[in-house]
Amino acid sequence: MEKHIVLLPGDGIGPEVTKAARQVLQAVADRYQHTFTFESHDIGGAAIDQHGTPLPDDTVQAAKKADAIFLGAVGGPKWDQLPGHMRPEKGLLGIRKQLGLFANLRPVQAFQQLLHASPLKKEVVENSDLLIVRELTGGLYFGQPSERRNNGQEVVDTLAYERHEIERIVDQAFQSARVRRKHLTSVDKANVLESSRMWREIVEEKKADYPDVTVEHMLVDAAAMKLVTNPSYFDVMVTENMFGDILSDEASVLTGSLGMLPSASLNEQSVGLYEPVHGSAPDIAGQNKANPIASILSTAMMLKHSFGMEEEAEQVQTAVTGVLQEGYHTADIDLKNGVKVSGSELAAKIVDQI
Numbered sequence: 384m385e386k387h388i389v390l391l392p393g394d395g396i397g398p399e400v401t402k403a404a405r406q407v408l409q410a411v412a413d414r415y416q417h418t419f420t421f422e423s424h425d426i427g428g429a430a431i432d433q434h435g436t437p438l439p440d441d442t443v444q445a446a447k448k449a450d451a452i453f454l455g456a457v458g459g460p461k462w463d464q465l466p467g468h469m470r471p472e473k474g475l476l477g478i479r480k481q482l483g484l485f486a487n488l489r490p491v492q493a494f495q496q497l498l499h500a501s502p503l504k505k506e507v508v509e510n511s512d513l514l515i516v517r518e519l520t521g522g523l524y525f526g527q528p529s530e531r532r533n534n535g536q537e538v539v540d541t542l543a544y545e546r547h548e549i550e551r552i553v554d555q556a557f558q559s560a561r562v563r564r565k566h567l568t569s570v571d572k573a574n575v576l577e578s579s580r581m582w583r584e585i586v587e588e589k590k591a592d593y594p595d596v597t598v599e600h601m602l603v604d605a606a607a608m609k610l611v612t613n614p615s616y617f618d619v620m621v622t623e624n625m626f627g628d629i630l631s632d633e634a635s636v637l638t639g640s641l642g643m644l645p646s647a648s649l650n651e652q653s654v655g656l657y658e659p660v661h662g663s664a665p666d667i668a669g670q671n672k673a674n675p676i677a678s679i680l681s682t683a684m685m686l687k688h689s690f691g692m693e694e695e696a697e698q699v700q701t702a703v704t705g706v707l708q709e710g711y712h713t714a715d716i717d718l719k720n721g722v723k724v725s726g727s728e729l730a731a732k733i734v735d736q737i
């Protein structure tokens with residue numbers, strides 16, 4: 384197959400992990416006789432420096448034409464003093480919105496080889512294998528107006544959802560649950576928020592369409608606790624934008640590092656943007672320390688969700704597991720009897736296995 388992939392490396396460790404992702408995709412193309420073409424564009428702080436805007440038109444146009452998009456990370460202290468609309472993060476929020484990427488899929492799997500790398504007890508993290516389905520284009524992050532009033536004495540953020548926005552993410556979650564262990568937990572704060580009460584109603588309406596899936600509602604505070612006391616309880620969790628953001632960073636603790644978590648962001652046509660869950664990690668940027676696995680697992684999601692290449696995706700997963708099995712890991716993983724290597728060395732080992 385021929386596929387055209389747009390790369391948006393961004394800032395901090397973004398370019399390092401994007402390089403690893405590209406090498407892995409190229410290795411897959413070589414092994415399975417596909418042709419993948421790549422085109423890089425600026426986003427975030429890098430785009431502010433080059434073009435004076437975090438999301439140049441060029442980048443949006445290229446992304447719209449791509450078969451799939453890979454994004455590294457955006458942001459960093461260099462751009463922290465800029466006004467809100469000029470921040471690197473606006474590039475990321477903007478591309479999600481422009482491409483209608485409303486469904487963010489974040490699988491969290493505790494690798495057998497890394498159970499001791501988690502600060503949680505091995506017995507707790509063992510067998511955790513869950514998927515967080517996060518709504519990505521609504522809620523507080525896109526509320527209007529978000530502003531300071533009354534000479535800065537009052538502040539407003541708005542949590543708004545339209546019915547159809549909730550319906551489509553709930554449908555996505557039910558469909559994801561269907562091809563997994565068929566257990567869906569809808570997470571909200573219905574005891575306090577009106578948006579959560581509507582969310583609950585919609586989940587209740589939808590469940591008739593998916594009789595094979597068991598559904599329950601859980602308050603976000605209870606879910607946050609259960610995620611670290613009994614994570615293997617969960618199969619698929621679906622929730623609004625900000626709850627999903629917070630819960631997925633929390634869930635990364637199960638894997639031993641934020642550097643292990645991949646994500647896919649899909650729209651209604653299933654054009655996907657794939658990116659590691661972690662940010663630009665300015666503290667380790669340029670030192671070849673970044674763990675490339677979150678990005679490499681994101682390419683596996685790309686192969687599966689955007690290209691329908693199940694076997695190829697499986698091969699990438701197997702290569703990652705194989706390298707972990709041999710004991711190799713980057714510095715973010717706290718393991719006593721492993722072999723610590725640089726980010727590029729780890730990526731090369733994974734490429735070799737493919």
Ligand code: ATP
Nearest residue numbers: 458641642661662663664665666667672673674715
């Ligand atoms: P954002 O606001 O963009 O989500 P963040 O504030 O959550 O960013 P990150 O950039 O994700 O922060 O980094 C949080 C911590 O995790 C940092 O100490 C960083 O070095 C570490 N970290 C993140 N990603 C990786 C990675 N791929 N490899 C190693 N360490 C990482």
Ligand code: MG
Nearest residue numbers: 632660661662
């Ligand atoms: Mg973060």
